[in-house]
């Protein structure tokens with residue numbers, strides 16, 4: 088048996104990380120002919136670019152071609168070939184053992200590592216990304232990414248595919264739970280921290296889906312239309328910030344077209360903006376089957392075709408290089424970007440070693456993040472917190488809260504330990520089916536309510552029966568759910584399955600009704616004024632049951648703020664219907680994954696342009712149900728004494744906790760640019776999460792990034808600060824800003 092055969096057997100049977108092991112054997116022989124010498128590129132004192140060049144110098148044309156495309160659908164498609172080194176993730180690129188270049192094993196990991204059950208493994212389900220962003224806590228975002236990076240390592244993967252930073256431009260988008268915010272500064276910073284957390288584990292990180300993949304309906308064929316300035320100041324800005332902060336190994340180009348060209352063969356977004364202007368040094372990989380050509384894509388800046396079945400970057404690329412349609416230097420650049428990223432992130436020097444994922448550590452981290460992510464939207468008459476240990480009776484209703492918490496679907500789906508908590512069916516999650524994780528809110532409510540409490544559970548399937556169960560109880564807690572997934576959007580903002588009628592019936596029967604939401608993004612709540620409390624928990628992750636109970640009973644003082652606007656009705660949105668939805672069979676194309684949509688159609692984002700989310704509501708003078716940046720607490724905060732640094736570089740103010748509980752306040756700073764900028768709305772400029780004991784106060788200083796005071800000039804092809812009066816406001820929500828000061832500024 089040859090060495091490499093032995094290695095494969097060793098890896099398969101023992102499931103140990105073999106990448107580093109492979110290296111010393113193969114590479115030294117090939118390069119030096121001396122079994123003990125280290126090849127020059129293994130000198131870690133050299134920079135990643137030099138190391139990559141040294142290695143690439145030794146590669147054949149075929150080896151180079153092998154690196155720029157995936158090995159096929161692998162475990163994602165029944166019957167597809169699964170190569171021996173394939174670790175059971177979404178993608179696999181075989182390495183070059185003779186040079187010591189490890190395989191690249193890519194795993195979907197938007198909210199935790201996907202496909203764990205494929206190989207009897209476990210992965211932590213984190214709260215959804217939108218929830219993490221609701222914490223407005225960069226440390227929580229970093230921790231989020233660290234959990235993903237740590238578990239990828241433990242499972243033997245060396246590249247994450249996650250880091251969704253598309254803007255929540257379309258509140259009914261099925262993937263909003265994978266994204267962070269409608270605001271580019273919040274989204275970019277939070278997802279940038281997330282990707283840093285991933286890469287801190289010597290795992291290649293990724294930011295996706297570049298760009299304007301803001302709805303799932305017809306995602307493979309739609310033309311996202313948006314003028315350059317608006318694009319630069321919204322969707323592109325989120326990517327610019329996240330990529331600039333994290334220096335991810337990969338950026339995944341999206342399925343849709345951006346104006347005329349597909350995102351994966353788009354000169355403007357790839358070559359000009361991403362690589363040229365932002366100086367991105369990593370590689371662009373296609374979304375799965377998002378490549379549409381060989382020469383055009385290669386020349387526009389695509390570096391890796393995934394999963395590779397379409398064969399654009401295999402033999403056809405080799406022929407295009409030999410024929411001169413794609414210069415050899417361009418192929419070398421693709422390979423350089425991949426190999427330099429492997430050196431830069433440490434996947435060659437510190438390859439992952441398989442071990443057991445620590446489920447307890449993961450659960451604690453997930454719960455901690457969720458406790459910062461929960462947003463208290465309503466608390467009439469101080470109905471919350473409930474009196475821990477002293478309750479008489481609670482009716483807990485709906486949302487399968489007896490068994491667990493809901494998770495989001497699609498390629499972000501994590502496998503639930505013990506199978507779906509709804510039916511305990513073993514095996515990995517199935518596409519298109521809602522999966523509940525075994526963290527039962529009912530169980531933790533029962534624990535905290537106290538020994539004298541009678542807790543009744545009603546499934547909430549029949550509003551009349553639920554109302555009956557609620558009628559006599561001291562408090563009714565209703566769980567409502569909205570399952571969302573990649574590949575489909577929600578046709579409306581309404582909760583599905585007649586849950587509005589359920590809440591209305593319970594609220595009519597019990598004056599102390601609290602609603603807990605488990606949802607992918609904004610929903611409307613026609614019953615909002617008829618209930619005492621509303622708790623937004625997003626998809627709360629594996630520690631969700633505990634986190635929700637801790638907030639309901641006041642063990643945790645809620646501190647999250649909305650990273651998105653909740654409209655009262657679809658009629659108030661820039662697009663009252665999801666564009667393209669009516670033209671579809673079903674709502675997303677024939678195969679349920681947003682693919683195979685027969686006809687191209689435009690999605691005109693110029694309707695709102697720069698006025699995404701809260702900016703739109705402000706510009707049009709419309710009242711949302713709950714505004715961007717809003718969230719209540721069990722204490723109160725007072726803002727005073729605003730001082731703005733003369734050059735607009737920072738703001739300082741006093742923040743005081745005037746209530747009786749300790750808490751964290753997210754203090755928000757907004758700027759309105761001079762009228763000449765043509766942006767008649769305030770924009771988030773900066774924020775800080777501040778912890779304050781009851782009665783405590785602090786002078787808070789928050790730096791303002793120069794970009795927040797600038798606009799993009801297409802004429803000058805760059806960012807510039809307009810001259811005139813800038814209005815700076817600070818407070819606890821985009822709709823409540825007690826501090827205001829204006830200042831005159833000239834160009835920077």
Ligand code: BGC
Nearest residue numbers: 177195248295374375498573
């Ligand atoms: C999704 C990507 C995902 C890929 C691989 C695609 O359908 O859009 O986000 O990473 O599949 O699973």
